[in-house]
Amino acid sequence: MSTLKQLITDIAFELGFDAVGITLANDLQRSNEHFLQWRESGYAGEMGYLLRENPINAKPRQILNEAKSVISLLVNYYTELPQDPGSNYGRVATYAVGLDYHKVLRKKIKQFQERIKNEIGEHFLSCGFSDSVPLLEKSFARNSGLGFFGKNTLIINKPLGSYFFICELISNLEIESSEQRVGTCGKCTRCIDVCPTDALNASPMLDARLCISYLTIEYKGIIPLELREKMGNWIFGCDLCQVVCPYNKKIKSTSWSEFESKNGIGHWASLKDILSIKSNEEFHARFCHTPITRTKRQGLIRNAAIVAGNRLSEESLPELIWLAENEGDPIIREHVLWALSKYPDKKAIDVCKKFFVAI
Numbered sequence: 189m190s191t192l193k194q195l196i197t198d199i200a201f202e203l204g205f206d207a208v209g210i211t212l213a214n215d216l217q218r219s220n221e222h223f224l225q226w227r228e229s230g231y232a233g234e235m236g237y238l239l240r241e242n243p244i245n246a247k248p249r250q251i252l253n254e255a256k257s258v259i260s261l262l263v264n265y266y267t268e269l270p271q272d273p274g275s276n277y278g279r280v281a282t283y284a285v286g287l288d289y290h291k292v293l294r295k296k297i298k299q300f301q302e303r304i305k306n307e308i309g310e311h312f313l314s315c316g317f318s319d320s321v322p323l324l325e326k327s328f329a330r331n332s333g334l335g336f337f338g339k340n341t342l343i344i345n346k347p348l349g350s351y352f353f354i355c356e357l358i359s360n361l362e363i364e365s366s367e368q369r370v371g372t373c374g375k376c377t378r379c380i381d382v383c384p385t386d387a388l389n390a391s392p393m394l395d396a397r398l399c400i401s402y403l404t405i406e407y408k409g410i411i412p413l414e415l416r417e418k419m420g421n422w423i424f425g426c427d428l429c430q431v432v433c434p435y436n437k438k439i440k441s442t443s444w445s446e447f448e449s450k451n452g453i454g455h456w457a458s459l460k461d462i463l464s465i466k467s468n469e470e471f472h473a474r475f476c477h478t479p480i481t482r483t484k485r486q487g488l489i490r491n492a493a494i495v496a497g498n499r500l501s502e503e504s505l506p507e508l509i510w511l512a513e514n515e516g517d518p519i520i521r522e523h524v525l526w527a528l529s530k531y532p533d534k535k536a537i538d539v540c541k542k543f544f545v546a547i
């Protein structure tokens with residue numbers, strides 16, 4: 189390994205990154221075509237930043253003119269799922285149980301940049317990100333030798349599995365590229381089979397409009413009726429196509445304490461607690477250090493109402509009734525009334541009748 193590559197790898201591991209790989213900062217022609225094909229198929233749903241006329245996606249030099257290499261870094265966020273505490277709780281995807289990874293990783297990437305600059309001097313230029321620019325991060329991670337595309341459309345790394353964040357540094361350094369890793373799903377189709385909404389039926393593309401992760405986090409409107417029951421217990425994100433993946437069977441828990449569930453909302457959240465959040469200020473105060481802020485109060489209560497209806501959460505019933513009678517937000521009200529229509533309870537039926545909801 190060249191000295192520069194060794195130096196960068198050593199700094200990355202010292203700072204706690206779980207894997208590092210390097211590739212050239214060239215445009216990725218084929219990935220770009222796939223991205224455009226995906227978008228033209230309508231699979232991006234309403235994710236505005238991916239629908240812009242000139243998304244940066246596969247062109248690192250549009251971000252850093254002098255770019256020569258992309259240094260990709262992986263951060264394991266896996267923590268074990270505690271037992272389901274029962275019907276009064278909703279599930280949170282593993283990546284979101286702790287602190288907001290955008291903030292944690294931004295700080296760490298900055299330290300990484302500073303350490304490299306200290307070692308090699310002021311001529312070092314770089315831009316670093318994780319999930320904050322529309323760059324095809326998975327394609328660059330794959331090209332950096334950090335794994336392969338699974339049929340669930342995620343990058344799979346041996347031995348890390350797929351529960352990791354991808355970060356990258358676009359830099360002006362000429363560094364020897366890492367060797368591409370070979371790997372394949374073979375005949376396995378577990379993720380496609382387990383997906384409750386058939387979002388992976390177009391694999392190797394994912395129809396985000398059907399994906400529970402998109403519906404619960406990115407999508408701001410009224411969830412289509414036919415998808416609500418399929419959302420099951422999920423109030424934020426979805427992990428099912430990772431849970432079943434054989435590459436995730438023997439993985440280690442994260443060494444990043446920031447991503448442990450004690451620092452955030454946790455794997456299971458009380459539906460009653462969420463449904464009783466009365467204002468945006470209260471929502472912000474509770475979740476401002478976590479990725480949950482993305483849904484805002486409206487989205488999280490909408491999701492919690494659906495899960496309460498799916499699980500017939502007893503504790504949530506008084507909160508749902510209160511929301512049906514007092515909440516001003518029409519999106520929240522719509523989902524609350526849908527949830528109440530699922531309960532066999534007389535009080536719930538009376539509220540539905542009052543608001544003319546078909547039971």
Ligand code: B12
Pocket residue numbers: 218219220222223225226227235281282283318319320321322323324325326327337340341342343344350351352353354355392393394396399401402406424425426427429
């Ligand atoms: C938009 C987005 C989403 C959308 C769409 C996901 C998707 N698969 O497209 C939604 C909201 C659904 C989502 C969900 C999740 N996401 Co997300 N998401 C992104 C984001 C911002 C962009 C991804 C993107 O560009 N999609 C567009 C598609 C076309 O690009 P692509 O998936 O890279 O597609 C490539 C291949 O599929 C292939 N391909 C596509 N079509 C075709 C067709 C043919 C013929 C061929 C041969 C190949 C091919 O080529 C494409 C280009 O290289 C990235 C961050 C980033 N900037 O990259 C994170 C990112 C992909 N998400 C991430 C995570 C963690 C998740 C979730 C696990 C979170 C959760 N638990 O809820 C889920 C997983 C759902 C899933 N199975 O993918 C991580 C993934 C880490 C990993 N191990 O790969 C990323 C990289 C964020 C990060 N920096 O860590 N996400």
Ligand code: SF4
Pocket residue numbers: 340382383384385386387388394398399400401425426427428429430
């Ligand atoms: S995250 Fe869930 S809904 Fe989305 S593709 Fe995977 S299993 Fe399907």
Ligand code: SF4
Pocket residue numbers: 338339340341372373376377378379380429432433434435
């Ligand atoms: S579950 Fe099977 S098909 Fe899906 S990503 Fe994992 S190995 Fe590939």
